[in-house]
Amino acid sequence: MTVLTADVGRKTECPDCGHIFEIKKAEIKLEIPEEILPEDEYGLKDVSHDHDEARRKMGQNIMSQAEKEIKEQAERKDLNKKTQGAFEERRPRERELQIEGDEHEPKPRESLTPEDYQPRDELVDFPLSFTPKELARDVMLFSDVGLLMRWVFLSIFAAVTLYFAVNAIYYGSLESQTIVTYLSTFMYTVLSVVLGAGTLAFLGSYFLFLVMTVSTGLEEWEWPEIGIFDRVMEALFMIVALSLTMVPFGIMITIDKSMAWPCLFIPGVAFPLVYLGMLDQGTVLSPWSNTIMVSLFQIPVKWLMFFGATLGLLVVCCLVGYGMFAMAGIERLAYIALPGGVLVVGYFLAYAIWLGRLSWEISELHAEYKEEDAESKTSSPA
Template sequence: MSSTGPPPEYTSFGCTLCGTRLSFRVKYVGKKTKCPDCGRVNVIPPPEVKRAVPKPLAMEGEQFELWGVDEAPLPAEQIAKQPTLIPVSCRLCYTLMYAREAHLGKQAKCPDCGTKTLIKRPAAEPTSGPVGVPDGQEYQLDPTSAPTPRPVPKPVAVRQAEIREAERRAYEEKEGGTSDSDAPRKKKRKKKRAALREQPVKFPLVQRVPAMLLTAPILIRWFVLSVFLVVVSSFGSFGAGDAASKFHAVAMVCFFVISCILGILWLAAASAVWLAILTESADGHDELHNPPSTDFVEWIGEAMYFLISAVASAVPAALIGKAMTQLAESLSPSVADLGPVLAGTGWLLAFPVAILSSLEQGSPMAVFSPKIGKSLLTCLPTWLLYYAETMLLIGAAAAGSVWLIGRHPLLGMAAAPVLFAATLLYFRLLGRLAWQLSELTSIEIEGAE
C-alpha cells in the first residue's frame, strides 16, 4: 500500500563500506557516486516507499471510553447492571463454566472434554454470622485466669539500690533491729553485739587475737590469695631486670602489664578480706559473721578506703622526709639516712587514724575524724600498745622475708604468704583497737556501704 502524500524529492542511503549517510535528489537515481569518506563507489537507489500504518483491530467495533468528571455511576450500580452468571462445574472433568439465567434447565457442553452438564441454580449458601447462645449458657471467664498487671520497668541502678537497701535492713535486724531514731538503733545493736561476743576480755589487744585468723573462712582466703600473690610476684619478677634482646624486652613489657592487672585484682580481693576482718573484730567477734561479698564491683569500693587512707597517710611521711633532708644539709649528711626510716614510721602512725576515721564516718574521703583524734589523748595507753605490737609485727615480717629471700630465690616465694599473713594480723589488731575504743568512748565503726 503506497502513501497518498506527495512524491519524495530526495533519496537517502548508507555507504556499503563505511555506512556514511548520503542524500541525493530523485533525478540522480541509478547513477554512481563516490563516498567522500572511504572512496567507495555506490549506486544511488530509489527512495523507500512509506507504507501506511495498519489500524489495530482493537480500534474497530465498540470502543471503551473514560467517564467524565462526576459521571461515573457508583460501584453498586455498576454491579447491579452486570448480568447474573451461574457457575457450572463439568460433571466429568470439573471444568468451571458460567451461564446466564436464560440458560437454566439446558445442557452446557464442556469446552475441554465435551461432556454435557445440566445447568441449574446452585443451592443457597447459609448466612454466616454469630451463633446465638441461649440465656444462662454464656461462656464464663475464670477469675483466677485474669492477667496480672504488667510490672513497671525499673532502671538497673534503682533495682540495685533497692537490693542493697534490703540487705542493709536485714543485716540491721540481725544485729539489733531497726528504728526510726539513730540512738535507739545503736543501743540495740550494741546489746546484740554484746550477745554475739565471746567471753569478755580485759585486754583485747593481747587476748584471743589469733582466734579469728585460725578459722576456716580466713585460712581458705589466706591460702588462695597467697597463691595469687605468688603468681603476681612471679610475673613481676619476670618483667624486671635488664633485657638481653628485643624479644626479651617485649616479653618483659607483657609480663609487667600482666602483673599490674593481676595486682589490681589481688588488691581488690584482699581489701575485702581486710575490711571484713577489721569490722568484725571491731564488733568483738572471733569469727566472720558477714564474710566478704563475691561481687568484684563491691571489692573496688572497699579498696578505695585503703587506697585513699594510704595516700593521705603519706602526707606526714613526706613532710618528715623533707624535714630530715633539710636537717642533713644543715647538720650532718648522716642524718639523711634516718629519713626513710622516720618517714615509714610516720606513715605507720597516721594510717590507723585515717582508716578508722573513714570507717567511723562512713566515707573513704573522710580521713580524719574528731572522735578518733580525741581518742589519741583520752586512750593514749591503748594506742601506744597497738603501735608497739604493730611495729614488732612489721619488723618481724620484714626480717623474716629478707631472710627467706637471702637464703634462696625459691624460698623468696614463701615471703608472699608470710607478708600477707602479717597484713591479716595487722588488721585484726586494728579491729581489736577499734573494739576497745568503742568500749571506752562513743566511737562506732561501721562497715563500708
C-alpha cells in the same frame, strides 16, 4: 438385621442363622423426674436417694455448709448496736468500757523491746591486750575455716604478684639494657599491676570485714559473698588510706632517696588514724574523725601497744623475707615467692584483727561517755 414397623407381630427368619422368631414391639421407658419441692428448688435438701454417688456427696456437702453459715449468722451479735454513728458525740474509751460493763481497766501498751535489753550483751569483748589468753584467742580467730581458705587463696595470687614485681624491678635495674630486658620489664610490670590490682581488691575487702567484725564484737563470722564491684568499693578504704599516708614518701623519693626511707614511718603511724577515721565517717572522702583523734589522748597506752605490736610483726616478716631472698637469690625466686605471699597476706590479716581490737576499745570508750552523758541529763533537774 432391621425390620419395619409394619412387620411387628409377624414371624420372620434370620438370614444369617435361620432362626424363626416373632417380631415384638419395642417398649420405650420414660424417666419421670422427681418432684422438686418449692423450698428446695435445686434439689439438694434430700439427696440420700440419688443413684449418682458423686452428686449425692456434693449435695450433702453444700447443704451442710449452708446450714453452718445460717447457724453462724443467727448466733452473730448485732454490730449496729455497738457501732457509734458518724454524727454522734464521741465518748472516751474508758467511759465506753464502763457502759458496756467491763470492770477491767485498760492496760498500757507493752513495749516490744524490753527495757533492760542491751544489744551488746549478745556480743563478745575484744580488748586490745597481748596476754596469753588474748593471744590464744587470736590464734583461734586465725583457725577459722573461712579465714584460712581466704589466706591460702590470697597467698597464691600475692606470691605470683611478688614474683612478677621483683623480676620487673630486677630487669629494670640492670645496667646493660637490651630489647630483651626492656620487653621483660614491660611484661612483668603489666602482669604484676593486673594481678596486684585484683589481689589488692580482695585483700582490702577481707581487711575491712575483719576490722568491722572484730570491732563490733561478733564471735561467729559469716563471710559475705559479694561481687567484684562491691569488693573494689570496700577495698577503696585501704587503698585511699595507703595512698594518702604514702604521699610524703613519694615526694621525698623523687628528691633524695636517702631521706625518703625514714618517711616510711609516717604510713605506719597515720594509716590506722586515716583508715578508722574514714570508717567512722562512712566515706573515703573524709579521713578526719574527731572521735579517733581524741582517742589518742584518752587511751594512749592502747595506741602504743598497737603500734609496737604491728611494728614488731612487720620487722619479723621483713627479716624472714630478706633472709629467704638472701639464701635463694634471684635465680630461685620462684621457690620463695609462695612463702613471701603467705607472709604478706598473713601480716595484713593480723594487722586487721589488731586494728579491729583497737577500734573495739574506742567504741567501748565512746559508749561509756554516752552513758555518762545520759545519766547526767536524767539526774539533772529540768
